[in-house]
Amino acid sequence: MLEGEGSPGTGATLIIITGMSGAGKTIAVQSLEDLGFFCVDNLPPVLIPKFAELIEQSNGKIGKVALVIDLRGREFFTALSESLNYIRNHHYTTHCEILFLDATDSVLVQRYKESRRRHPLAPEGMPLDGIRLERKMLEELKNSATQVLNTSTMKPAQLKERIISRFSHLESQMxxxxxxxxxxxxxxxxxxxxxxxxxxxxxxxxxxxxxxxxxxxxxxxxxxxxxxxxxxxxxxxxxxxxxxxxxxxxxxxxxxxxxxxxxxxxxxxxxxxxxxxxxxxxxxxxxxxxxxxxxxxxxx
Structure with missing residues (x-):
């Protein structure tokens, strides 16, 4: 796991956006859309290899793809590691990164209170219970991420700036x-x-x-x-x-x-x-x- 900057690759890029609910995945995907990424929200992990194949077969027409995977599709999480291993084992030229967004429990609780949303893992209970369960479920995924951003002290504009700064090397910046x-x-x-x-x-x-x-x-x-x-x-x-x-x-x-x-x-x-x-x-x-x-x- 790299806490901070990952190593940019060359050629086509596939970014998987995941992390804690309320940590800023919506801002992240909007920022990547502004950089010209083709973005898909809430994609089942079993379909990741299909996207990798589409990128490979597009002859450069599809060069930048971002996929958002979170607990709305938690029943598919067991397939995520298999999908990533499939991409690595098939030696695709597509550069694959996992962007994991995190925040402290106290900040996430505060964000849920401000938005008045229910945590997906605790729809009838306390947000903190859902946050703790989610953190435990995502521990292995966080450890395998190529990029971890802690958004606890970031405003939306600051998170957008970090995302753009990190991935703008893939864009002409026009x-x-x-x-x-x-x-x-x-x-x-x-x-x-x-x-x-x-x-x-x-x-x-x-x-x-x-x-x-x-x-x-x-x-x-x-x-x-x-x-x-x-x-x-x-x-x-x-x-x-x-x-x-x-x-x-x-x-x-x-x-x-x-x-x-x-x-x-x-x-x-x-x-x-x-x-x-x-x-x-x-x-x-x-x-x-x-x-x-x-x-x-x-x-x-």
């Missing part, structure tokens, strides 16, 4: 940056991480020959860009984004959505979004895309 224009009169995008209001800029809507077009039109684009306040705003905004985007990537985010809004989402916000897309560009660490939610909404 951050998806989506810049989307929108109209405030149609509502702010609910999934936006950052929202910027550009309604203070001169509005092409009041120029007759510009009104029918969007900010993707060269005349509209040049009209929006020619003002000193536009250039001052873009200088400050780009400076902020060049600072923020690496911080989001460092935090472990896989996607950042930047909303640029004007009144109707047709002229100013579209032009500014197009400009930001060009200036930020795609790189080895960020994949930048530009979309326009409302640009064609009122076009006839």
């Amino acid at each position: 951050l998806s940056v989506n810049i989307t224009s929108f109209g405030f009169k149609y509502g702010i995008p609910i999934d936006a991480d950052l929202v910027f209001d550009v309604r203070f800029l001169p509005n092409p809507h009041y120029i007759d020959h510009l009104r029918p077009n969007t900010g993707q039109n060269s005349d509209v684009y040049e009209y929006v860009m020619k003002w000193p306040e536009t250039q001052a705003f873009l200088t400050k905004l780009l400076d902020m984004l060049h600072f923020l985007i690496p911080q989001y990537r460092k935090e472990g985010k896989s996607q950042v959505i930047i909303g640029i809004g004007c009144t109707g989402g047709k002229h100013r916000s579209v032009a500014i979004s197009e400009y930001l897309g060009k200036m930020l560009g795609s790189s080895e660490t960020e994949a930048v895309t530009v979309s326009h939610r409302d640009a064609d909404r009122d076009r006839h």
Whole structure:
């Protein structure tokens, strides 16, 4: 058993997530999903060899798989060691790791109280009774784990950071940056991480020959860009984004959505979004895309 960091392998990777109920398996699997893992929750251990075979036969198309196995499937636990031995004995090139999440009894009891959930091994009894029984059942599995994380003092964000730090070597670490224009009169995008209001800029809507077009039109684009306040705003905004985007990537985010809004989402916000897309560009660490939610909404 390795308490702390395991030894990363090469090629395809199969991670088995297990451990004490309430220790953070949900956070762990969500973190691995953000890293591009194909995740399956509550899988019977007898099916682990089938997944290993699928990975081997996919010719690299399935490179990262995470399987969650816990006491909801306790009747299958006796097959777990046999499944793992099967993988080892067949000399698969897939690198297999067991991530075991643990916490102290007192912390687990407190988490059950806060969530008002019943322990799966003590549905009618005290949570501590179920925790002690579970710990005894999982003792052998913990000893065979390649990675043990004690989450007693970790907040969810800290656990996510540890998971990402441990397994991010398997991911290109590309951050998806989506810049989307929108109209405030149609509502702010609910999934936006950052929202910027550009309604203070001169509005092409009041120029007759510009009104029918969007900010993707060269005349509209040049009209929006020619003002000193536009250039001052873009200088400050780009400076902020060049600072923020690496911080989001460092935090472990896989996607950042930047909303640029004007009144109707047709002229100013579209032009500014197009400009930001060009200036930020795609790189080895960020994949930048530009979309326009409302640009064609009122076009006839």
